[in-house]
Amino acid sequence: MPGAAWGQAIPEELPSADQDAVEQLRDQAFTATNAGDFATAEAYWTDLLEQLPDNPALWSNRGNARVSQNKLAEAIADYNQAIRLAPSAPDPYLNRGTALEGLGKFQEAIADYNRVLELEPNDPAAYNNRGNAQAGLGNWQEAIADYKTAADLAPEYAFAQANHALALYQVGETEDALRQMRNLVRKYPRFADMRAALTAALWVTGQLGEAESNWVAAIGLDRRYKDIQWVETTRRWPPTMVDALRRFITLQ
Template identity: 60%
Template structure:
């Protein structure tokens, strides 16, 4: 999960519209920082500040509308006005990653980290790129760095769990997902990841209980309805499996695409295989 869209006037947060995983997660606010804290900020005129604010609003609107090409262009303009601002580099990296421009996004995140080496969020965003590149060790290192700045960040624990899952370190992933949930009980995405990791680790009954609990709380949680479909089909509860499947695809048709489930949503192998079996028989 990419962490945030930063705003230079206080580092306020808006959630980037990158669909790597279900969007039921909860993101806590970042530590405030003023534009005057950045190098050469005092050289900015009131007119430049107004221009930056205007660009921020336009980039945020483009991001919310899913127009990442336009958002990238706007962040490029912001960088030209104030290249010392790490937020603009990180935000352009978000826009580029949303277009699957992974190397270009990595370069932007590297620059953001260089400009703000003591802030956690550029490391979180760069870690997601490393995950997409399947460089699990580099991703885990970035999440470790983010946690060294903020050891109570549930997003960092969830993300590190994702990287550990990619590296097939299931016990470590389960522990990190659990820690994320302990810190943020309403963080549904982390609960879903924890549930799937339990299944992969051999505890299907516990996973099914967790899926049912999540669906009871979030009836439109497509990810868990699709997962429960596969789990119930595997255990022979086929009527209920079909019912959950109709609900899941009604909410999000991407779960009919096994490649998307495996490579983008990144379900663990046992869940992907179970869904494949269900889809093959249907």
């Protein structure tokens, strides 16, 4: 689940009345985004772009709203425009990489994440996202290295640590994977992703009681983990982890 980078920049040279109107539209766009109303957010970004067509952050932000609606090709067009306007800004490359991943274009996504890392060598999101793209290609050792770097750069980046644990499970490093999953659940008790992963991994090893208790917690936090297709194609767990969860759900 790659995260999007959002731009805040609004030019200061506008007349004060226009500046106020633009800032109000921007605030409304972010409010709609935070409420999960991405179509409304997209409309606000479009209104802003009519007034400020040369603002790269606005193009990138509208792209994010479109990605959230799975309008990936249109989002990529927005990111392309943002990059044309600001070729040295890392965020549009990061965001375009996310959209490319959604289309299964993992090599192109990796190229975008590499560009981010040229511009911002210590960007943990770029490492995490590049790990996701490497995982999409089945390059698990490369993915593990990227996830570890992301987690080392940002120790509170829980999803990078989670992805690292899942990738370790995929390559058969089960004990290390379980240890990391347990640590994450202790640190973040409401982390549904790791509760669900721990459920599957524990079930496979015969630790049924602990598996069941984690499952109750996971589903109470996020019922999407009952949907194997969502876990496989949207959350994009590794195949071995998906199979373990499928077996648990089937045999439960």
